[in-house]
Amino acid sequence: MLIIAAHPDDEVLGCGGTCARLAREGHDVYIAILGEGATSRYNRREEADPSLVAGLHARSREAAHILGAKEVFLHDLPDNRFDTVPLLDVVKIVEALVGRLRPEVVYTHHGGDLNVDHAVVHRAVLTATRPIPSQTVRELYTFEVPSSTEWAFQQFKPVFRPNVFVDVSHTLETKLQAMRTYETEARDFPHPRSAEALRALARRWGSAVGCEAVEAFELVRALE
Ligand SMILES: [Zn+2]
Numbered sequence: 001m002l003i004i005a006a007h008p009d010d011e012v013l014g015c016g017g018t019c020a021r022l023a024r025e026g027h028d029v030y031i032a033i034l035g036e037g038a039t040s041r042y043n044r045r046e047e048a049d050p051s052l053v054a055g056l057h058a059r060s061r062e063a064a065h066i067l068g069a070k071e072v073f074l075h076d077l078p079d080n081r082f083d084t085v086p087l088l089d090v091v092k093i094v095e096a097l098v099g100r101l102r103p104e105v106v107y108t109h110h111g112g113d114l115n116v117d118h119a120v121v122h123r124a125v126l127t128a129t130r131p132i133p134s135q136t137v138r139e140l141y142t143f144e145v146p147s148s149t150e151w152a153f154q155q156f157k158p159v160f161r162p163n164v165f166v167d168v169s170h171t172l173e174t175k176l177q178a179m180r181t182y183e184t185e186a187r188d189f190p191h192p193r194s195a196e197a198l199r200a201l202a203r204r205w206g207s208a209v210g211c212e213a214v215e216a217f218e219l220v221r222a223l224e
Helices: 010-024 050-067 087-101 116-128 172-181 195-209
Strands: 002-005 030-035 071-077 105-109 139-143 164-167 214-222
Touching: 002 010, 002 087, 002 116, 010 030, 010 050, 010 105, 010 164, 010 172, 010 214, 030 050, 030 087, 030 116, 050 071, 050 172, 071 087, 087 116, 105 116, 116 139, 164 195, 172 195, 195 214
Parallel strands: 002 030, 002 105, 030 071, 105 139
Antiparallel strands: 139 214, 164 214
């Protein structure tokens, strides 16, 4: 399994509970984070304190450890400026990861998110995992990221329409623990990235499918 996220914390927000569950069940789960994170808080990327990015990298490793991932791959695309990078360059990063790790299942961003980096990653992953005969990826899912997917208010196509639900009743607390490592990214309720809101979202999808807590995904394609 390979989780491909734009920013440090998206991997936890989008599928942290699923990641922890799959790792516990013995699957090899890898995480790739394509962007450096945080530097968009400065007017110019060069003004950002380098220790900020280094700190986020350390937190990503800590979060991956909590979730039970085998390894996390950290890249440095410019935060909230992925649309200034040729799409092909992003595709090449993902192709290299897929070629090296040979995942069978990939989880990534939904294409209709408000955040432009999420949309770029979605498109790059679809391109890099296109089903040519040598392709190892047999299942491709998109996840929702609270504070980006719902904040598009269905103004961008496609709208997130989850149709695969993973029971994370036993790993939701692990997800919240991993999220706590990203103290600079977490917020107080009612922000969508607060622990309370994340718990509410898991229970909302859980109630839709008869479970205590669930992470919701949209299947892009599967090859049986
Ligand atoms: Zn993000």
